Amino acid sequence: MTSLLPPIVMSQFPEALRARLVALRRDLHCHPELSLKEERTAAKLHDELALLNPVSLSRVAGTAVIARIKGRDPKAPVVAVRGDIDALPIREATGLEYASTNHGVMHACGHDVHATWALGAAYLLAANPAAGDVIVVLQPAEEIGKGAQAVLASGALEGVAAIFGAHVDRRFAVGQVVAQEGPLAASADTFDIRLVGAGAHGARPHEAADPVVGAGALIGALQTIVSRRVNPADPAVVTVGSIHGGTASNVIPDEVRLTGTLRAMDPHTRRLLHDEVRRIAEAVASTYRLTAHIEMDWNTPPIVNPARESAWACHAAQSLLGEEGVVPLGFVNMGGEDFAFYMEKIPGCFLRIGAREPGGEVIPAHSPKFHAAEDSIFVGAAVLAETARVASAALAGQA
Numbered sequence: 208m209t210s211l212l213p214p215i216v217m218s219q220f221p222e223a224l225r226a227r228l229v230a231l232r233r234d235l236h237c238h239p240e241l242s243l244k245e246e247r248t249a250a251k252l253h254d255e256l257a258l259l260n261p262v263s264l265s266r267v268a269g270t271a272v273i274a275r276i277k278g279r280d281p282k283a284p285v286v287a288v289r290g291d292i293d294a295l296p297i298r299e300a301t302g303l304e305y306a307s308t309n310h311g312v313m314h315a316c317g318h319d320v321h322a323t324w325a326l327g328a329a330y331l332l333a334a335n336p337a338a339g340d341v342i343v344v345l346q347p348a349e350e351i352g353k354g355a356q357a358v359l360a361s362g363a364l365e366g367v368a369a370i371f372g373a374h375v376d377r378r379f380a381v382g383q384v385v386a387q388e389g390p391l392a393a394s395a396d397t398f399d400i401r402l403v404g405a406g407a408h409g410a411r412p413h414e415a416a417d418p419v420v421g422a423g424a425l426i427g428a429l430q431t432i433v434s435r436r437v438n439p440a441d442p443a444v445v446t447v448g449s450i451h452g453g454t455a456s457n458v459i460p461d462e463v464r465l466t467g468t469l470r471a472m473d474p475h476t477r478r479l480l481h482d483e484v485r486r487i488a489e490a491v492a493s494t495y496r497l498t499a500h501i502e503m504d505w506n507t508p509p510i511v512n513p514a515r516e517s518a519w520a521c522h523a524a525q526s527l528l529g530e531e532g533v534v535p536l537g538f539v540n541m542g543g544e545d546f547a548f549y550m551e552k553i554p555g556c557f558l559r560i561g562a563r564e565p566g567g568e569v570i571p572a573h574s575p576k577f578h579a580a581e582d583s584i585f586v587g588a589a590v591l592a593e594t595a596r597v598a599s600a601a602l603a604g605q606a
């Protein structure tokens with residue numbers, strides 16, 4: 208296997224380990240499993256980690272696997288590295304030789320690579336330990352925003368001093384890494400609004416309280432939150448993603464249901480979006496003689512990387528990829544990422560790892576054609592392992 212990556216990265220991976228990681232990634236890609244159903248994936252990762260003789264190895268939160276890799280000093284602070292493992296309900300159209308054989312399920316977000324590079328980081332840390340122990344977290348259910356919370360609730364990360372994770376990204380070439388302070392992902396909350404009126408014959412609208420007309424007005428009014436209420440300098444999104452109501456062309460239904468997503472980068476804007484959706488839905492409902500039943504869910508918070516942990520990650524990435532290998536994000540990412548739940552409790556840094564092969568296209572995650580370049584496995588594994596070492600040394604006072 209040849210690679211264009213710097214020798215300082217590739218020399219860490221003996222040929223047998225390279226082949227093993229590539230085979231694992233292909234196997235996971237070929238057998239994707241949906242959130243909370245990652246049984247085969249978890250069993251496979253558990254078996255692979257067992258070969259490293261970890262201090263401890265356990266299954267928690269259903270399909271999460273937690274391995275503790277021994278550091279040089281058992282008393283030094285413990286840091287954690289996380290890779291998510293779940294797939295999406297998408298029919299794969301990559302044409303890869305190792306494309307999904309689980310019909311309608313696909314690793315369209317690169318979590319096959321994330322799981323593999325977490326395992327790779329475990330290998331590297333077993334071979335060249337950090338100051339303190341490193342907990343490697345293979346986390347399920349990122350796509351539904353539940354896995355990180357379940358791992359936290361299990362207590363497996365009790366006492367962890369810093370946590371690091373990363374996502375593949377084809378907007379960046381293999382060998383480029385984003386490891387920077389500041390906003391990296393948006394909050395991702397949902398709303399579910401039922402507008403309830405009174406159905407009638409389509410020919411006699413005066414006998415109805417028409418939720419279809421109310422829903423039309425509501426969709427327009429919700430778009431004024433970002434355009435008229437949010438400071439233009441603050442990123443925000445209000446999207447109505449589904450609308451359902453009615454059964455026939457000549458029947459006014461009783462009810463229309465709308466669901467959507469809210470994205471923001473700061474807590475003030477996030478709160479404003481929630482308040483305004485509720486206020487506008489109630490006001491529009493009242494205008495059209497309807498009742499609004501509103502459910503708002505606070506899901507993943509934004510990720511805002513703190514200075515100290517970002518500096519550790521940046522230093523580690525630069526030491527492997529050179530200064531030119533660490534690049535700015537360069538755009539506002541309104542995607543959500545459930546790693547944010549860890550960072551509410553534990554300081555850390557979330558990175559983006561370039562996954563576009565030379566000459567390759569920029570393909571968005573969650574596309575049926577998405578795949579991450581194979582070499583991104585090695586960059587992710589090496590950068591996460593080295594970040595863990597740098598953080599561990601700094602926390603242990605050895606930096």
Ligand code: NI
Pocket residue numbers: 316317318349374572
């Ligand atoms: Ni993802």
